[in-house]
Amino acid sequence: MAPNFITEIIDADLQAGRHTRVVTRFPPEPNGYAHLGHAFASYLDFMTALDYRGVCHLRMDDTNPEGETQEYADSIIRDMQWVGWDTSRLFYASDYYEQLYGYAVELIRKGLAYVESVSAEEMARLRGTVEQPGTPSPYRDRGVEENLELFGRMRAGEFKNGEHALRAKIDLASPNFKLRDPVLYRVLHARHYRTEDAWCIYPMYDFAHPISDAIEGITHSMCSLEFVDNRAIYDWLMDNLFPAEKTGRTPPRQYEFGRRSMEYTVVSKRKLRRLVREGVVTGWDDPRMPTLSAMRRRGVTPESVRAFASKIGVSRTNRTVDLALFENAVREDLSTRAPRVLAVTRPLRVILQNLGEERTLSLPYWPQDMIGGSADGRVPLPSGERVPAEQAVREVPLTRELVIEREDFSAAPPKGFKRLTPGGTVRLRGAGIIRCDEVITGPDGEPTELRATLLGEDAKASGVIHWVSATRGVKAEFRLFDRLFTVPEPDSEAQQFDPEQPGHEDETQPVNTDFMSFVNPQSLVVTHGLVEPSVTRDPSSARYQFERVGYFWRDPLDSRDAALVFNRIITLKDTWARKAEEAEPKAESRPRPEKKAEPAAPVARPALTSDQEPVFARLRQHGVTENDASLLAREPQLAAYLEGARDAQLAELAPWVVNDLATAIREGTNRVGMKELTALVALLAEGSISARIAKDVLAEAQASGEAPATIVERKGLRVVSDEGQLRAAIQGVLDANPAKVAEYRGGKKGLTGFFTGQVMRATNGQADPKAVARLLGEMLG
RNA sequence: UGGGGCGUCGUCUAAUGGCAGGACGUCAGACUUUGAAUCUGAUUAUCAAGGUUCGAAUCCUUGCGCCCCAGCCA
Numbered sequence: 001m002a003p004n005f006i007t008e009i010i011d012a013d014l015q016a017g018r019h020t021r022v023v024t025r026f027p028p029e030p031n032g033y034a035h036l037g038h039a040f041a042s043y044l045d046f047m048t049a050l051d052y053r054g055v056c057h058l059r060m061d062d063t064n065p066e067g068e069t070q071e072y073a074d075s076i077i078r079d080m081q082w083v084g085w086d087t088s089r090l091f092y093a094s095d096y097y098e099q100l101y102g103y104a105v106e107l108i109r110k111g112l113a114y115v116e117s118v119s120a121e122e123m124a125r126l127r128g129t130v131e132q133p134g135t136p137s138p139y140r141d142r143g144v145e146e147n148l149e150l151f152g153r154m155r156a157g158e159f160k161n162g163e164h165a166l167r168a169k170i171d172l173a174s175p176n177f178k179l180r181d182p183v184l185y186r187v188l189h190a191r192h193y194r195t196e197d198a199w200c201i202y203p204m205y206d207f208a209h210p211i212s213d214a215i216e217g218i219t220h221s222m223c224s225l226e227f228v229d230n231r232a233i234y235d236w237l238m239d240n241l242f243p244a245e246k247t248g249r250t251p252p253r254q255y256e257f258g259r260r261s262m263e264y265t266v267v268s269k270r271k272l273r274r275l276v277r278e279g280v281v282t283g284w285d286d287p288r289m290p291t292l293s294a295m296r297r298r299g300v301t302p303e304s305v306r307a308f309a310s311k312i313g314v315s316r317t318n319r320t321v322d323l324a325l326f327e328n329a330v331r332e333d334l335s336t337r338a339p340r341v342l343a344v345t346r347p348l349r350v351i352l353q354n355l356g357e358e359r360t361l362s363l364p365y366w367p368q369d370m371i372g373g374s375a376d377g378r379v380p381l382p383s384g385e386r387v388p389a390e391q392a393v394r395e396v397p398l399t400r401e402l403v404i405e406r407e408d409f410s411a412a413p414p415k416g417f418k419r420l421t422p423g424g425t426v427r428l429r430g431a432g433i434i435r436c437d438e439v440i441t442g443p444d445g446e447p448t449e450l451r452a453t454l455l456g457e458d459a460k461a462s463g464v465i466h467w468v469s470a471t472r473g474v475k476a477e478f479r480l481f482d483r484l485f486t487v488p489e490p491d492s493e494a495q496q497f498d499p500e501q502p503g504h505e506d507e508t509q510p511v512n513t514d515f516m517s518f519v520n521p522q523s524l525v526v527t528h529g530l531v532e533p534s535v536t537r538d539p540s541s542a543r544y545q546f547e548r549v550g551y552f553w554r555d556p557l558d559s560r561d562a563a564l565v566f567n568r569i570i571t572l573k574d575t576w577a578r579k580a581e582e583a584e585p586k587a588e589s590r591p592r593p594e595k596k597a598e599p600a601a602p603v604a605r606p607a608l609t610s611d612q613e614p615v616f617a618r619l620r621q622h623g624v625t626e627n628d629a630s631l632l633a634r635e636p637q638l639a640a641y642l643e644g645a646r647d648a649q650l651a652e653l654a655p656w657v658v659n660d661l662a663t664a665i666r667e668g669t670n671r672v673g674m675k676e677l678t679a680l681v682a683l684l685a686e687g688s689i690s691a692r693i694a695k696d697v698l699a700e701a702q703a704s705g706e707a708p709a710t711i712v713e714r715k716g717l718r719v720v721s722d723e724g725q726l727r728a729a730i731q732g733v734l735d736a737n738p739a740k741v742a743e744y745r746g747g748k749k750g751l752t753g754f755f756t757g758q759v760m761r762a763t764n765g766q767a768d769p770k771a772v773a774r775l776l777g778e779m780l781g
Numbered sequence: 782u783g784g785g786g787c788g789u790c791g792u793c794u795a796a797u798g799g800c801a802g803g804a805c806g807u808c809a810g811a812c813u814u815u816g817a818a819u820c821u822g823a824u825u826a827u828c829a830a831g832g833u834u835c836g837a838a839u840c841c842u843u844g845c846g847c848c849c850c851a852g853c854c855a
Contacts, residue, residue: 186853757799769835
């Protein structure tokens with residue numbers, strides 16, 4: 001796991017002793033199949049734990065009986081194991097139902113939760129709007145005993161769905177809607193796949209999730225960005241149920257990361273379900289789906305999936321990843337894993353007129369450069385066994401009748417075509433060079449057979465093509481998969497039209513903007529051809545590179561020994577195909593989005609109220625800049641800081657207040673008074689310290705509470721402008737970095753900043769920057 | 782419209798006031814019995830405008846843009 005904002009937090013927690021080990025958790029809801037998004041999140045959770053020698057729990061977040069099934073739970077567990085995670089620490093939120101109930105009772109006893117008895121609609125109405133605070137329902141102030149009794153009756157099944165709900169009593173006026181008395185429990189007469197009919201009330205995510213974390217001793221709880229607002233509830237529950245004083249350990253904390261989606265696909269469960277339901281794909285494991293079970297079936301390796309997750313990194317921004325990044329991870333893994341064999345997916349018959357007897361060729365599974373790149377000189381066979389390179393060969397029959405790829409022959413070749421043409425020559429991979437003597441065409445004018453001559457090794461050929469014996473080759477079906485959608489972002493291209501979220505349709509948009517209309521009709525192409533006979537002796541799990549075609553393996557469900565079916569895992573990169581496509585006049589390529597170079601409109605200063613105008617005017621009058629004066633006038637807290645300052649000093653003081661003190665003043669953590677600041681600024685004005693020193697000292701004073709001027713004195717800080725001293729310091733830096741000096745003299749003038757920084761560091765920040773700049777220029781020549 | 786989150790090459794990600802770096806992609810060249818792989822080189826970015834500073838992706842200000850929140854879903 002590359003260092004990221006979460007590992008930074010963990011490092012700090014470990015350093016400070018807040019935690020002594022790392023426990024994370026991956027909490028999927030078993031209401032669908034795991035997909036690429038789960039792969040990414042699980043990588044973050046499991047890999048972070050692994051890196052810190054901690055543990056990661058796999059927890060089914062199964063608090064909503066509707067839609068959750070054991071089948072989904074099993075499929076997620078299986079997929080997680082496939083990705084490579086240790087799932088031995090397996091938990092179910094549903095196992096905590098009894099404990100959860102107990103914590104709800106505790107909240108009620110503390111007066112922090114109450115039974116609500118208005119309808120859902122009424123509750124929504126009472127919650128208020130973005131502008132208006134919520135209003136308490138008549139039930140908000142029920143007594144503890146009544147709440148306890150009602151909650152018990154809820155559990156006992158005395159009420160119908162929706163009749164009552166348990167709510168936290170937090171803050172109906174909070175600007176954060178999540179805190180406007182969130183629902184903790186709902187009445188729901190539904191059969192749960194694990195607890196069956198034991199419960200008719202179920203806890204909400206916001207209640208069950210944080211408490212599950214606390215029960216399991218989770219230290220760092222990672223979730224995606226849309227839960228940022230929910231963190232307030234998480235912390236509220238920790239404060240009220242799991243304070244460190246009571247549990248003896250630091251409560252878990254929630255951290256949010258940005259989701260990753262991928263181009264040319266969708267991952268929302270609703271949309272995937274729709275693709276399955278409408279028969280666009282054959283099921284959740286259709287190899288075109290972004291689910292992990294689909295990847296497994298397609299032949300993608302778990303190593304590739306992990307490599308991909310690692311490549312895309314983690315940050316606090318939602319991102320849509322370039323499909324090429326995924327493809328690269330898959331190809332990189334397969335290129336060292338998959339032996340090369342020959343297969344023809346769209347056959348064209350070729351008769352070698354001068355070949356009498358059948359020959360048997362011994363061809364290497366690996367090209368020479370791949371063997372050279374192997375560390376131990378060994379390479380894998382299709383079985384996976386690693387053997388010395390000379391043993392990694394198979395027998396390939398060469399017969400009079402064979403087949404080549406249809407697209408490797410062209411009667412009217414485009415410029416740059418390096419394959420077979422009428423009268424032309426080409427090398428058959430591993431077999432020799434042939435010349436096409438005659439083209440037999442069918443009634444439609446398409447070639448149906450070629451007559452060719454096998455030439456000697458001294459013949460010339462510009463290209464190499466693959467082939468298979470027509471008589472000894474084995475018939476096979478090839479499933480050629482391509483991206484499921486024709487546009488990179490089917491979601492956004494769909495113009496926000498979401499049929500399952502009514503109320504948000506834009507009636508002005510034509511109906512065909514639905515993401516379903518972007519399904520790629522070519523996402524599955526099935527062909528029938530031949531594969532060399534050697535593969536029939538290989539285990540069914542073997543992955544191959546069919547030379548010049550792509551990486552393949554047998555479809556684990558549909559392939560039979562007597563009827564082989566190969567899935568194309570991924571194509572080879574194909575620069576020729578891309579060029580050929582570009583040559584066509586298709587206006588397929590979308591115009592590159594123009595860099596918007598709008599003339600920068602002058603940004604207007606915010607309007608001031610009549611109260612603020614005089615303050616602004618006065619500050620301006622004493623030389624405060626417009627920018628600073630405006631801010632000071634609008635924030636009375638800041639202006640108050642400057643009260644008592646002499647008018648003449650206003651201009652000098654204001655920038656420090658705005659640039660260096662404003663945040664602390666707003667937060668009420670400022671520890672540098674106006675008098676202290678004035679003293680510091682005086683030192684600066686008389687030239688005994690530099691602005692750099694002043695800034696550093698101010699920051700230190702803010703942290704320690706010591707007066708800035710005292711710090712200056714205690715540390716003996718003063719600006720160093722003595723030329724001799726500076727020269728010595730600069731020379732020291734230059735001597736220590738000869739390579740950088742050479743680079744600088746070679747023209748990399750940007751290094752000035754680097755040298756200045758080094759000198760400043762060497763002089764404890766005391767060097768006079770202007771003098772350093774001058775001398776540096778001089779000494780570097 | 783209230784609150785919150787986020788803006789760095791085409792894409793993903795580094796740089797925690799001091800060299801805007803890496804990966805993928807793309808382009809060009811070398812090599813090649815895979816138009817692959819490999820190797821070499823090139824290309825391109827700090828949302829905008831002001832400010833502080835010797836020096837700003839980073840600090841301050843004002844804008845702009847995108848995303849999330851008013852489920853008894855998670």
